[in-house]
Amino acid sequence: VSRARKPIHLAAHFPGVNNTTVWSDPASGSQTDFTSFVHLAQTAERGKFDFFFLAEGLRLREHRGRIFDLDVVGRPDSLTVLAALAAVTDRIGLAATLNTTFNEPFELARQFAALDHLSAGRAAWNAVTSPDAFTGENFRRGGFLDRTKRYERAEEFILTCRQLWDSWADGAVVADAEAGVFASPDAVRRFEHHGDQFSISGWFDVPRSPQGYPVQIQAGDSDGGRELAAAHADVIFTRHASRADGQAFYADVKGRLARYGRRLDDLKIIPAATVVIGDTAADAEERADHIRHQQVSPQGAIAFLEQVWGRDLSGYDPDGPLPDADPDVDGGISITRGRVRHEQDPLAVAAKWRQLAGDRHLSIRELIIEVTTRSGFVGTPAHVAATIDDHVQSDAADGYILVPHLTPHGLDEFVDRVVPLLQERGAFRADYEGPTLRDHLGLARPPAATPVRSRPTGGVP
Amino acid sequence: MGSSTGLLHLGVVLDGAGCHPAAWRAPEAERPRLFEPGYLVDLARQAERGRLDFVVADDAFPSGDPRPDRVTARLDAVLALARVAPATESIGLIATVTTTHTEPFHVSKNIATLDHVSGGRAGWRVAVSTTDDEARLFGRKPAATPAEAYAEASETADVVTRLWDSWEDDAVIRDQPTGRYVDRDKLHSIDFDGRFFSVRGPSITPRPPQGQVMVALDATSSDAVAVAGRWANIAFVSATNVAEAASGAAAVRDVAAASGRDPGDVAVLAVIDAVIGADADARRARLDALAVRPDGDVLFTGTPGELASLMEDWFRSGAVDGFLLRPAVLPVDLTALVEGVVPALQAAGVFRRSYEAATLRERFGRPRPASRYATTGTAS
Numbered sequence: 001v002s003r004a005r006k007p008i009h010l011a012a013h014f015p016g017v018n019n020t021t022v023w024s025d026p027a028s029g030s031q032t033d034f035t036s037f038v039h040l041a042q043t044a045e046r047g048k049f050d051f052f053f054l055a056e057g058l059r060l061r062e063h064r065g066r067i068f069d070l071d072v073v074g075r076p077d078s079l080t081v082l083a084a085l086a087a088v089t090d091r092i093g094l095a096a097t098l099n100t101t102f103n104e105p106f107e108l109a110r111q112f113a114a115l116d117h118l119s120a121g122r123a124a125w126n127a128v129t130s131p132d133a134f135t136g137e138n139f140r141r142g143g144f145l146d147r148t149k150r151y152e153r154a155e156e157f158i159l160t161c162r163q164l165w166d167s168w169a170d171g172a173v174v175a176d177a178e179a180g181v182f183a184s185p186d187a188v189r190r191f192e193h194h195g196d197q198f199s200i201s202g203w204f205d206v207p208r209s210p211q212g213y214p215v216q217i218q219a220g221d222s223d224g225g226r227e228l229a230a231a232h233a234d235v236i237f238t239r240h241a242s243r244a245d246g247q248a249f250y251a252d253v254k255g256r257l258a259r260y261g262r263r264l265d266d267l268k269i270i271p272a273a274t275v276v277i278g279d280t281a282a283d284a285e286e287r288a289d290h291i292r293h294q295q296v297s298p299q300g301a302i303a304f305l306e307q308v309w310g311r312d313l314s315g316y317d318p319d320g321p322l323p324d325a326d327p328d329v330d331g332g333i334s335i336t337r338g339r340v341r342h343e344q345d346p347l348a349v350a351a352k353w354r355q356l357a358g359d360r361h362l363s364i365r366e367l368i369i370e371v372t373t374r375s376g377f378v379g380t381p382a383h384v385a386a387t388i389d390d391h392v393q394s395d396a397a398d399g400y401i402l403v404p405h406l407t408p409h410g411l412d413e414f415v416d417r418v419v420p421l422l423q424e425r426g427a428f429r430a431d432y433e434g435p436t437l438r439d440h441l442g443l444a445r446p447p448a449a450t451p452v453r454s455r456p457t458g459g460v461p
Numbered sequence: 462m463g464s465s466t467g468l469l470h471l472g473v474v475l476d477g478a479g480c481h482p483a484a485w486r487a488p489e490a491e492r493p494r495l496f497e498p499g500y501l502v503d504l505a506r507q508a509e510r511g512r513l514d515f516v517v518a519d520d521a522f523p524s525g526d527p528r529p530d531r532v533t534a535r536l537d538a539v540l541a542l543a544r545v546a547p548a549t550e551s552i553g554l555i556a557t558v559t560t561t562h563t564e565p566f567h568v569s570k571n572i573a574t575l576d577h578v579s580g581g582r583a584g585w586r587v588a589v590s591t592t593d594d595e596a597r598l599f600g601r602k603p604a605a606t607p608a609e610a611y612a613e614a615s616e617t618a619d620v621v622t623r624l625w626d627s628w629e630d631d632a633v634i635r636d637q638p639t640g641r642y643v644d645r646d647k648l649h650s651i652d653f654d655g656r657f658f659s660v661r662g663p664s665i666t667p668r669p670p671q672g673q674v675m676v677a678l679d680a681t682s683s684d685a686v687a688v689a690g691r692w693a694n695i696a697f698v699s700a701t702n703v704a705e706a707a708s709g710a711a712a713v714r715d716v717a718a719a720s721g722r723d724p725g726d727v728a729v730l731a732v733i734d735a736v737i738g739a740d741a742d743a744r745r746a747r748l749d750a751l752a753v754r755p756d757g758d759v760l761f762t763g764t765p766g767e768l769a770s771l772m773e774d775w776f777r778s779g780a781v782d783g784f785l786l787r788p789a790v791l792p793v794d795l796t797a798l799v800e801g802v803v804p805a806l807q808a809a810g811v812f813r814r815s816y817e818a819a820t821l822r823e824r825f826g827r828p829r830p831a832s833r834y835a836t837t838g839t840a841s
Contacts (some may be wrong), residue, residue, distance in 0.1 A: 023635055023642050032667050034578045038547075058566070060648065060663060063490070067645040067663075074643075074667045076574040077567075083543035084578035086498065106522070106598040107563065114537040118498045118544040138566045140658035173534075175485065175492035180530040182485055182492075188527060200600040205523040205534045207496055283777065430696035 008392050008428045009268055009399030009441060010419075011051045011095070012044035015407045017061075020274070020374060021072045022294040022405045029408050032074045034084065039408035041085045043090055048414035048429050050440040051093025051124055051215075052085070053401060054078040058102060059135040061338035063303055064312065070300045072407075073172030079111050086119035093437030095124035095217060100157040101131065101150070102139050105198055109161040112214045113206035121210030121436030126217035128236070129154045134337045149197075149415055151224040156197045158216065158232055162446075167191045168208040170203060170448045183207070212446040215437050230256035233267055234443050237401060241271040246396030267282070268398040274376030275402055277413050281379050291405055292369045301365035304372065307336045308346050308353070318365040322357050345456045376404070384414075385421035392427070466826060469776040469811050470695075470728055470783030471803075472555070472794060475504050476519035477532040480734050480787040481760070483752035485532050487744070489793035495532065501541050502548045504792055511799030512813050514824055515553025517677070517785065518542050522559065524594035530752070537569045544577035550801040553821035555584030555677055555695075561610050562590055562599045565660055568617065569624035573669040581670035581820030584695065585621070586677040587688065589614050611684035616655045618676060618692040621731035621786055624653040625673055625832055627663035649834040671822045672829040680713045680729075689727070690716020694825060696729045697785050701759045706731045707780035728782040728825055731775060735761040736789040737797035748789065760789060765801025772802070773809050 007012035014037065015021040022028060030036050041052045057075060061068040069073055078096035085094060094115065098108055108125075116123040129150035133143025145153060172187035192201040220223060221240075227237040230253060240249040250269050276291060278284025296304070297320035306313050310328035327346035357367045377384045391397050404410020422428035429440075439446055477495060478485035485492050494500040501518070508516050520538035527533045538556040546554060556575060558568050576583035589610035590596070596604040600811040605613065614813035630646035636642075680689040680696040680735035689696040691714050698709030717724045736745045736780070741762045754760065761768060772784055788794030806812035 024637055024640075032577065034547075034580075057665060059661075067643070067648050069641045069643045069645045072642055074628075076577050077571045077666065080539055080543045080571050080574035081578060084546050085542040085545040087544050102564065103567075104562070104599050104601070111540060114540045117536055118494050118540060122496060137659075137661035139564050139660070141564075153837045173493075173496070177486040177490075177492065178489075182484065182532050183527065183529055183534065185527075185529045198600060200598055202594055203523050203527050203528070203533075206536065207534055251735040297783045326672070338515060343611050 005427060006392050006398065007442070008422060009270060009413045010047070010049045010389065010428070011053050011093075011270060011271060011399070011401040012040060012049050012411055013053050013055070013401050013403040014040055015072070015404055017072055017075060018440055019071050019295050019300055019372070020403055020405055021407065022291065023072050024294055024297070025406060027409060028406055031072045031407050032076055034076075036408040037081050037085060038088050040404075040411060041089050041092060041094075043411045043415050045089050048410070048417040048432060049092055049316055050399070051095045051122075051437055052089075053095040053126070054081065054097060056099060057129060057338065058095035058099065058130075059138050059141065059291055059338050061336065062134075063336050064306065068303070070297065070303055079115055082123075083115055083118050086115070086122065091432040091435065091440075093123070093124050093215065093440060094119055095126055095215070097126040097128055099130050100127055100154045101129060101145050102135065102141065105157055105160040105193075106164065106200060106202075106204075108157075109204065110206055111162040111167060111410055112161070113209045116209030116211050116214055117206070118420055120439070122438055123209070123211065124215035124217055124235070126219055127154055128219060132338075151228050152221070153197045155228055156195050157231065160193045160195070160198055160200070162213060163191050163193055164204040165208060165213050166448055167204045168206070168448075170186070170208055173207050208416040209446055211436050211438050212448065215216060215441060215443065226253050227256060229259045229267065230262070231254060234441065235268045235270055238269065238271045239375065241397070241400065243391055243394065243396045245375075246391060247394065250395050250397065265442060270401050271375070271397050271401050272403050273400045274405065275384060275414050275418070276373050276376065276378045277381055277384060277417060278378075279380065281383065284379045292373055293403065296365060296369045296372060298365055301368040304368045305364055308349050310335050310346060316364060318361045322364055324351075381417040381421055385418050385425065388418075389422065389425055389427045467651070467811070468813055469772065469806070470514045470730055470825065471491075472517055472553070472730065472785045472814065473508050473513055473515045473798065474519055474785060474787045475501060475508075475791065476787075477535070477791075479790040479791040479794065479830045481512075481748045481752070482531055482754060483748045484790040486751050487748060487790045487793070489790055491792065496534070498544055500724060502545050504620075504795060505545045505549050505554075505790060507795055507799055509549050509552040511803045512816060513552060513562060513799075513803075514545070515555050516542075516545075516822060517555045517584075518557060520559070522562065522590055522595045522598055524590075524592040539575055542583075543575055543578055546575070546608060551582070551816040551819075553582050553584055553675070553824065554579050555586050555675070555821075557586040557588050559588045559590050560614040561605060562595065562601070562672065565617045565620040565658065566624065566664075569621040570666040572621070572674050573625055573664065573666045576669035576671055576674050577666070581822070583678050584675040584767075584821055585670070586679070587614050587692070588679070589730070600659055607682065607684050611688050613657045615691060616657050618688065619649065619655070620653050620660050622673060622676070623653060623833070624660070624662055624664040624690070625669055626834055627651055628666075628668045628669055629673070629832045629835050642768060643830065646836075648830055668832065671820050672731040673822070674830070675821050675825065675827075679732075680709065686712050686839070687716055687726070689713050690722075691720045693727050694822075694827065696727050697732050698729055698781070699732050703775045703778055703780050706775055707778070710781050726827070730783045730785045731781045732785045732787065733761050733768075734758060734787045735768060735794060735798075737761075737763070737765055737794050737801065739764055745789070765797055766805055768798075769802045769805030769809065772806060773811055826834040
């Protein structure tokens with residue numbers, strides 16, 4: 001069945017606080033100076049990207065009981081940076097990751113409404129959940145949330161925010177000086193919410209913003225996360241960037257939309273991907289290999305190994321073989337805290353890694369490079385453009401959020417060399433068609449005061 | 462104190478259409494633009510043309526039922542000023558952030574970030590929430606008495622300023638031989654355990670450009686004076702005459718001295734609400750006919766020359782270090798301040814003609830402090 005060509009959506013991930021971001025390269029600039037944010041956001045806007053994205057981390061990561069010192073570290077507040085970026089950009093969307101555990105709906109709804117006003121309709125919110133007592137030590141509320149409750153709280157948080165954003169009708173501000181009516185009393189409603197997580201009431205004090213709500217992003221990969229996205233998100237992030245993985249994820253998540261009365265186009269699926277470009281395929285592979293070695297330093301390789309082995313391995317040679325002894329499995333507290341990890345059995349991981357290292361004659365560092373390489377596109381500009389287009393047209397994704405390895409110039413080459421090719425193929429916009437992020441993503445503005453969709457049954461598993 | 466330079470400090474509050482409750486109905490008000498991004502930018506740029514020390518963005522969580530004849534809506538002050546920062550070069554940007562319902566960790570990093578995006582021009586005006594209405598917006602705890610709310614504000618200021626110091630200035634080392642990006646001995650837990658909360662730290666945000674962002678507070682009650690004397694670099698006092706201004710300033714400085722601080726570490730600025738211009742009386746009469754102002758609120762009404770004379774007198778008497786102007790109507794009373802009052806003050810030799818200091822802290826003659834956690838001079 002032939003169908004219209006799908007437009008590609010592109011987003012820019014500010015280099016993260018992890019080892020994907022290379023600081024040892026001479027071209028690596030400040031991770032925290034405002035000028036770095038400005039350069040990346042303006043580069044992405046020059047490339048007509050849909051949005052610019054900031055991640056979150058509310059406590060410095062620790063490893064073996066001390067602050068982890070091998071990766072870049074430090075983050076300014078996302079919303080404040082994005083409000084400042086609104087002054088030096090015109091069209092690109094501005095997305096912040098904000099936790100539903102360590103924030104309150106009234107405050108966050110008010111901040112996002114402000115960002116949407118201050119950016120003339122370009123705000124987006126990636127809602128994340130954290131049950132993390134380690135992070136909670138920085139907050140008066142502490143680490144109070146049961147892990148099983150996190151999606152419940154996230155959903156209640158989002159729906160409560162929507163109630164606040166909806167409490168001002170469009171056009172409520174009439175500013176009729178003659179009649180002495182600034183905001184029409186018929187158009188502003190009192191809110192009241194009483195649920196398991198929040199019990200709040202009062203008057204919201206920000207007029208409805210240009211987009212109605214900020215664009216809603218969700219990043220969970222678990223069943224609960226996917227279901228939350230299907231019910232409420234406009235964009236979902238994933239790590240499934242390869243063609244086959246992407247197609248499976250895409251089919252699964254898009255397949256959930258109908259249950260909530262939503263259309264396939266209402267949720268954009270945007271995997272995270274790295275890009276390495278070269279003049280030839282061999283050149284690109286060589287650069288990619290060089291970057292992977294920068295990303296996994298000798299010390300970093302040992303630290304990765306220690307995460308699985310659960311103990312000090314500083315006596316091992318990163319260029320030597322894996323430890324003969326098995327990981328500690330009764331350690332209790334995780335050796336690394338504040339880092340997103342996938343729960344896996346350390347003994348099984350160690351067995352798999354030993355097998356791989358043995359088969360391929362890999363040193364510790366080579367093995368870590370092998371198992372931590374992120375999905376991405378490596379090749380000539382033409383190859384990268386063709387591959388991205390193919391993946392999108394074959395429903396492995398609706399686009400990609402690119403994760404550069406260098407601050408602040410990590411996107412320059414993609415924008416200069418790949419974006420024009422995507423535009424030539426007719427797969428990517430030549431210019432922005434509207435002023436708001438909803439326009440870029442092809443999403444309708446939510447009508448004011450529409451009753452929020454309710455979930456068909458029970459809670460999220 | 463600031464008067465050691467011989468120059469007075471002058472800031473302006475930017476809030477909605479102005480401080481008069483009927484400001485938005487004035488013919489000069491830009492009513493349709495109040496929530497547009499360019500509105501506050503234009504006002505701040507105008508203040509910057511007048512070489513003012515800083516602008517203050519007012520903020521509070523809403524309490525009471527909204528009145529249709531008032532502007533009760535607001536945009537978050539930190540975000541509004543962050544939007545202004547790249548569009549201005551020199552003017553200080555003081556954001557009001559309340560401490561009663563907001564996490565101290567968030568306050569610290571948000572204000573630090575305003576300092577980063579403005580190149581060291583940020584300030585934090587500490588405020589509290591005491592109403593049931595505000596408490597119900599959060600649903601976490603009942604309303605606090607003013608005494609409790611200010612005690613909590615003091616604790617918050619303690620935590621926030623510790624977190625600003627929790628990264629030493631030279632924490633990022635990028636040491637290739639050892640593979641270390643950061644020297645973790647220069648990142649400090651604050652391990653704060655107080656009456657109202659505990660916070661571990663360190664901050665996630667590097668030390669702000671000013672080292673310590675300038676802290677401001679309205680010293681308008683005994684509870685507030687206690688916090689201002691302990692923590693404020695800039696205190697705002699209300700006064701209807703020079704004697705009241707002097708006694709208000711003395712009260713703040715007394716607490717500062719009793720807290721072991723140099724009383725000169727806090728600049729005291731008198732708050733003046735003003736209708737300024739040759740037509741001030743007529744404009745004020747029109748405004749007062751539309752809305753009754755709160756009891757006790759004094760509104761200066763007069764020409765730019767009259768206001769400049771008043772300021773010069775109060776300043777030269779040694780009562781205060783400067784003034785915080787609340788224009789009755791924006792932008793008209795800000796324009797009168799910048800185009801009428803400021804030139805008169807400059808002619809009198811009590812106000813700057815150009816910006817010299819790069820940071821708000823320098824503008825107040827305060828040195829950039831070392832982090833309290835810094836270990837002296839031992840580089841490892």
